[in-house]
Amino acid sequence: MQLRNELVRVEADRTGTTIDNLKRAFLENLYYVQGKPPALATLNDYYMALAHTVRDRIMQRWNNSAITYTENQSRTVCYLSAEFLMGPHLGNNLINLGLYEPMKQAIDELGINFDELIEEEGEPGLGNGGLGRLAACYLDSLAALEIPTMGYGIRYEFGIFKQDIRDGWQVEITDKWLRNGNPWELARPEWTVSIPFGGHTESYRNSQGVYRARWVPAWEVKGVPYDTPTLGYKVNTANTLRLWKAEAPESFDFQAFNTGDYYGAVNAKVVSENITKVLYPNDDEIQGKVLRLQQQFFFVSCSLQDMIRIMKGQKIPMERFHEKFAVQLNDTHPAIAVAELMRLLVDQEFLGWDEAWAITQNTLAYTNHTLLPEALERWQIDLFRDLLPRHLEIIYEINQRFMDDVRVKFIDDDARLARMSLIDESGERYVRMANLACVGSHAINGVAALHSELLKQTVLKDFYEYSPEKFSNKTNGVTPRRFMVLSNPRLTQLITDRIGSGWITDLEQLRQLEQFIDDPAFCQQWRSIKQAIKQDLADSIQKDYGVDVSIDSIFDIQVKRIHEYKRQHLNLLHIITLYNRIKANPNIDITPRTFLFGGKAAPGYFMAKLMIKLVSAVSEVINRDPDVRGRIKVVFLKNYNVKFAQHVYPAADLSEQISTAGKEASGTGNMKFAMNGALTIGTLDGANVEIMEQAGEENFFLFGLTAEEVRERKARGYDPKAYYNANPNLQLVIDRIASGFFSHGDKTLFQPIVDNLMQSDPYLLFADYQSYVECQDRVAEAYRDQDKWTRMSILNAARMGMFSSDRSIQEYCDDIWNVKPVTVKETEGFCSAT
Ligand code: CBF
Structure with missing residues (x-):
């Protein structure tokens, strides 16, 4: 036409x-x-x-x-991620x-x-936390930097559950985010693709008599794309987030229907649509469920097929796939892309193996987001073969060639071969997705300086020794548009009045604020803004929880997923320590504090759910004890999500970043807090290390063991009881919990937490307890000098320039993707046939 x-x-x-x-x-x-x-x-x-x-x-x-x-x-960046936590x-x-x-x-x-x-x-809660939110920040920066980009992911019908707190316990409620329709997306059924599953493979001879492999799947689903625009800040660029929904090829199986099997007739539809029904609500942990592998393969195959369609539409020869697309694997969730791209190029586009392999490696790059062993994805061989028989063959072939190369490079090192193999054969056999991602990518990166170093020394050590040139660090960043301009309009106005608006796209310009730290008017305005924002949060706490909190208290906030390694319970040990001091001397002079917690626990993670219950239990006792006289308050803020986070970061005085050193890959909440002028109390973990470097040690409350010390302590044989016996304050805290004091006399309720800490304390709370409490005492002291605190707050914000996701994305563009900005042309009308 x-x-x-x-x-x-x-x-x-x-x-x-x-x-x-x-x-x-x-x-x-x-x-x-x-x-x-x-x-x-x-x-x-x-x-x-x-x-x-x-x-x-x-x-x-x-x-x-x-x-x-x-x-x-x-040239287009394709960011493949099982999660995009876009926020409103x-x-x-x-x-x-x-x-x-x-x-x-x-x-x-x-x-x-x-x-x-x-x-x-x-909000579309299509992510668990850090990893999904990072993907969203990166889409924002990619558009702001005018980089042609597609975000590819899954359009889950139900996102991360809504969290209610009943009697102190987390209750999960289905997140029906599409209930009222979604005005931001457009369905693009014309680009529907077909995704095969199961069945078997066979070989055949092509017309030239060459043997080739063919996958004969047992069933298929349709992948229907839904597109959401992702805008750049004040530029013409609007990129696309393309999320795939699974649908049955036919809604009804008419044969079954005609034979009277109504259930059978609709079952196919139900089974197919299940694939994109719900987000797995686990952060930093895998479950090994077949549905999860189905989800991963589904969105990866949809996305790669879509790229091939675009190549063909633009008449670009398939040999130039890696010139057209730079594909980033956001963790191992999309790592099956290595085998799927090979299958598409070899079996469907008929490229030779070596050429296809070079294209695959040149196209793909892999970001690792965690060192936790429980988060390293692997799939049982039988489960994998049943679902993806052709991919298993391809993986075996890749592995055989790879093992041959390793054997030559590291002669007579069978242990290394076994560790690097794509197949774990130490017991039951598994496909190792991190190994697959490493072998199939030309670039591998961690998400903070420390994390990238630890990757090279631990989980990916062999791969680093094999191909060190692939490795780099790309410290995470967050978008100042959402987390400053939108979330904190008052501070934005103050900053812009003083230094202009250039900082919004060049966050290093915030350094200009340093010139005002001795300007009393500026400091006063800075402080008043913080107080006004605290008042807003205090009002909403009063409205939603009936708890009065004073804006003259330190707003001490820990919001993030609930996890033992993040140590919300260490925060609690400090709170109970303060409480014990008050009980011992009700007239003690303490700096008032409001302790705010927020975050979801994975529904199957018993300890995390018990930690939430413990926060609630402690808050119940402390908030109503007349001896406390309101000097400390504890509130668990339910259903923490992006929308609520936007009200929380700007209101914080103190940001709790207290994970066991070596466990948090980066963290990004730490950056959002500091940009909004909160001071950090933290360990030398993840990006805290770089935040402290930037802010200056004197503007950061540092405590605890280093990652190296944690490793040594464990190697020596860590004994938490020794710390307990040696520290009467710690003893009192633990004994209070164990005695049933916070649980209406029930000594059993929190016993799993107490036992875990006393017997193994895998995250070394006891080892860090004293240092944490002393550091908190320094915080309390510092807060008393409001002028000094305000200066520190301004300096923190002023020095967070490097944590803009614009900086991170620029590094990915230059070092990994090799992409350049493309200025989108402006047109007068909406449609011109010329
Ligand atoms: O890199 C983004 C974030 O990813 C995680 O949330 C993850 O899911 N693996 C890490 O736990 C964070 O440290 C990291 O900031």
């Missing part, structure tokens, strides 16, 4: 940005898209109308980006469009509360 050669201009209602345009557009969307007259509209209708008004203003950028990339055959879109899109203020004015002028509409949006 050929369009007439003319420029079509769009009416102002779809693209206009004057206040009048925005008002008209909003009302029009309410009436015609949402189908409601104002008299009958609900809050959600208003939100939807606003979302559509914003989406209309994105469309031109999105289409122009697609046209530019197609015309230029642009509305406010963020308005910021990136530069329309936040005009839209607020327009909506307010209509008599509708704009802030309520922003709050009305739910």
Whole structure:
């Protein structure tokens, strides 16, 4: 079909940005898209109308980006991730469009509360925590830096569960995030792909008489793409997040239906759609379930097939796949891409093995996000073969060639061969996904300096020794657009008034704030802003939990997934220590504190759930004890998610980053807190190390063993009881928990925590206890000197430039992906056939 050669201009209602345009557009969307007259509209209708008004203003950028990339055959980054924790879109899109203020004015002028509409949006919780949120920050920076990008992932019908707290226990509630529709996505059924599973393989001779392999799958599902635009900050770039939904090839099996088997007829649909039904709610842990492998293969195959379609659409020969695409594997979850790309190139595109292998390695790169052994993915061979028989063959072939190379490089080292093999044969046989990712990638990186070093010394040591040139560090970063501009408008205004707005895209410019640390007016404004934000959070705590918290207390916050290695229970040991001091001397002079916790526990992680219960139990006792006189308060904030996080980071005085050294790969919450002027109490773990380097030791509360000391302590034979016996304060804390003091006299309730600490204490809480408490005492002392504290707070924010995800992404672009920005052209009308 050929369009007439003319420029079509769009009416102002779809693209206009004057206040009048925005008002008209909003009302029009309410009436015609949402189908409601104002008299009958609900809050959600208003939100939807606003979302559509914003989406209309994105469309031109999105289409122009697609046209530019197609015309230029642009090299494209494909970020493959099983999780994208995007957070609410509305406010963020308005910021990136530069329309936040005009839209607020327009909506307010209509008599509708704009802030309520922003709050009305739910969030697509398609991730567990750090890894998924990092992917979202990276999409933001890729667009801001004008890098052609596709994010590829899974459109889970149910994202991370909603957390309720009942009687102190976590209760999981299904997250029906699509219930009211999703105005930000567009289904693209025309690009549906077919994904095979199961069956067997066979060999055949092609027309030239050459033997080839063929996969004869037992069943297939359809992958339907849903696209969401990801905007760059005040540039024309709108990239795409493409999430795949699984559907049955036929909704009904008519044969079964005709024979009266109604259940059988719909079952195929149910089984297929199960693949993208729900996000596995585990962070840093694997479960080895077949459905999870199905999910991984499903989205990887959909995405690679999509790339091949794009290559063909742009008439680029398949031999140039690695020139067109740079594919990043976000952890091992998409590592099956190594075998799948080989299958597609060899079996379907008929490239030779060696050529396909060179393309695969040149295309793929792998980011490792954890050193925890329980998070290293491996799949039982039988399970793997049943689902992906052809991939197992391909993996065997890759392995055989790889083992031959290793054998030559490291002569007579069978132990090394066994460790590096893609197949774990030490007992029951498994496919090792990290090994597969390493072998199939040209670049491997960790996510903070310490983590990247430890990777080379521990889990990936053999691979480092084999190909050191592949390894690098890419310290994580977070987007200042969401985590400063959107979350903290007051601080943004203050900073911009002083140094201009360049810092929003060049965070190093925050260093200019250092010149104001001796300016009393600036410090006063800085402090008042913090107090005002604390008041907002205090109000919401009062409303939601009925607890009064004072904004003159230190807001001491630990928000992150609940995990033993993150040591929320170490925080509790300190709280109980303070409480014990008060009980011993009710008139003691202590710096008031509000301890806030938030985070979800994996539903099957008993200890983590018990830790939540312990926080609740301690808070119940402390908050109502008259001796405490409100000087310390403890609150567990339920259902911590991106939306809520945006209210939390700006309100913090103290950021708790207290994981056992060597366990947290990077952390990213630590960066978000510090950018918003919180001081950190932390161990030398993950990115804390670099945060401290940047902020300066004098502006960071450091405690605890180093990763090396932790290793030594364990090697020597760590005995937690020795610490307990030697420290009367620690004894009192543990005994109080064990005695049932926090559990209405029930001595058994928290026994698993007590026993675990007393008998093994795998995360060395006892070893770090004294150092932590002393450090907390220094925090309390420092907070008393408000001038000094404010200076430290300003310096922390001023020196966080390196933790912008723009810096991280620039490093990936330069060192791993070799991509350059592409400026998206602007058009006058929306459609020109010329
Ligand atoms: O790199 C992003 C984050 O990933 C994790 O959350 C993960 O899922 N493996 C790590 O635990 C974090 O340390 C890291 O910041």
